Amino acid sequence: MAGKILSISDLEAVAGQTLPVATRDFFNSGATNQVTVHENSSAYRKYRILPRVLKDVSQVSTKISLFGRDITFPLCVSPAGLQGMAHPDGELATSRACSKAGVNMGVSSYANHSVEQITTVGKQIGPIHHVMQLYTMTDREKEARIVRRAEAAGCKAIFLTADSPVLGVRYNEWRSEAFKPPAGLAYPMIEKTSEQIQSQSHDDGFSSFNSDSHSWANEIPWLRSITKMEVWIKGVLTPEDVETAIEYGCDGVIISNHGGRQLDETPATIDVLPACAKAARGRIRIHIDGGIRSGSDIFKAMALGAECCWVGRPMLWGLAYNGQEGVELMLAILYQEFKRCMQLAGCKSISEISPSSLGVVRSDGPLARI
Numbered sequence: 001m002a003g004k005i006l007s008i009s010d011l012e013a014v015a016g017q018t019l020p021v022a023t024r025d026f027f028n029s030g031a032t033n034q035v036t037v038h039e040n041s042s043a044y045r046k047y048r049i050l051p052r053v054l055k056d057v058s059q060v061s062t063k064i065s066l067f068g069r070d071i072t073f074p075l076c077v078s079p080a081g082l083q084g085m086a087h088p089d090g091e092l093a094t095s096r097a098c099s100k101a102g103v104n105m106g107v108s109s110y111a112n113h114s115v116e117q118i119t120t121v122g123k124q125i126g127p128i129h130h131v132m133q134l135y136t137m138t139d140r141e142k143e144a145r146i147v148r149r150a151e152a153a154g155c156k157a158i159f160l161t162a163d164s165p166v167l168g169v170r171y172n173e174w175r176s177e178a179f180k181p182p183a184g185l186a187y188p189m190i191e192k193t194s195e196q197i198q199s200q201s202h203d204d205g206f207s208s209f210n211s212d213s214h215s216w217a218n219e220i221p222w223l224r225s226i227t228k229m230e231v232w233i234k235g236v237l238t239p240e241d242v243e244t245a246i247e248y249g250c251d252g253v254i255i256s257n258h259g260g261r262q263l264d265e266t267p268a269t270i271d272v273l274p275a276c277a278k279a280a281r282g283r284i285r286i287h288i289d290g291g292i293r294s295g296s297d298i299f300k301a302m303a304l305g306a307e308c309c310w311v312g313r314p315m316l317w318g319l320a321y322n323g324q325e326g327v328e329l330m331l332a333i334l335y336q337e338f339k340r341c342m343q344l345a346g347c348k349s350i351s352e353i354s355p356s357s358l359g360v361v362r363s364d365g366p367l368a369r370i
């Protein structure tokens with residue numbers, strides 16, 4: 001076993017030693033030339049934190065309110081499919097860990113456990129809210145069943161993934177033998193058996209029942225007509241689409257490029273966040289995911305206009321390392337980094353984190369203010 005696991009990159013390294021190489025690569029890869037997957041993280045490096053000093057930070061509050069309940073700090077766990085590949089307990093372990101840490105969780109349509117089980121085990125530990133991720137499927141009835149089950153299980157919102165009419169160009173998955181999930185996993189939300197999923201590559205399986213003919217007009221009014229849950233759009237990268245989400249009456253958007261796994265050479269999410277937040281003008285909730293790996297990344301996203309951050313791969317690394325405890329460790333690392341970042345920056349509450357807390361490094365001169 002490696003030395004102490006203190007940071008998210010320590011956790012990534014240990015997970016990389018634990019997982020089979022094909023699984024590790026499936027989790028960690030981006031699309032095509034791997035530009036966006038890397039830039040999602042590296043783009044945070046050009047921002048610098050401008051601390052205000054000699055402030056009493058003995059009573060810092062890291063809490064925000066989401067779906068009517070306070071969460072411990074502005075971080076939740078993104079919906080990611082196939083968590084059973086990281087650990088046999090998969091999404092159940094993630095749900096328990098999120099509940100223990102006091103944060104919310106997204107449930108993927110490709111979860112290896114049912115939304116009923118995932119929400120139940122989380123709520124057994126403490127209060128937690130879940131949201132249900134949805135793809136537009138060719139079989140509308142099947143899609144509606146997912147929505148109804150999620151609502152009955154107490155989910156607060158649908159996260160409609162809008163960046164995936166087809167899967168990205170994933171050379172890493174296609175290169176040797178086309179990537180297939182391992183045998184023996186269940187897919188209770190999409191109602192597929194392990195054998196059915198096994199019989200096709202990830203790419204063919206995805207395109208066989210995800211619809212590439214989706215549209216705002218087809219999806220949003222239909223979703224509204226079948227559920228009272230909030231409707232959020234996951235995968236928005238432009239102010240234009242923020243505006244469209246507002247026009248369609250959506251409750252929130254996740255500024256996301258799917259962790260760089262869909263269209264490569266889209267911008268890092270942190271780089272489009274300010275324009276998207278500006279376009280929103282408080283009329284719709286703005287959350288962000290992609291490349292967030294430290295407490296200072298969370299701080300920067302809050303300063304640039306996000307209400308909350310979400311992480312995908314760090315949860316998978318935690319699961320791979322040690323199931324529920326590994327995800328708890330991941331959340332504890334980010335929590336303590338974020339809290340200390342707030343204290344050292346002189347911010348006593350989330351509302352004190354603002355654009356004036358940051359500067360941008362310029363190649364040819366002094367730090368620029370935001």
Ligand SMILES: Cc1cc2nc3c(=O)[nH]c(=O)nc-3n(C[C@H](O)[C@H](O)[C@H](O)COP(=O)(O)O)c2cc1C
Binds near residue numbers: 040078110257259
């Ligand atoms: C292995 C894996 C599976 C994923 N599965 C889904 C999914 O089923 N639905 C979805 O909307 N996003 C999915 N995502 C994207 C995540 O929700 C999230 O947008 C992304 O992981 C955030 O970037 P990060 O991993 O850099 O934190 C997946 C990501 C990974 C790495």
Ligand SMILES: O=C(O)C(=O)c1ccccc1
Binds near residue numbers: 080110261
């Ligand atoms: O691989 C992905 O990014 C993804 O979204 C997904 C979709 C279906 C099953 C597993 C992962």
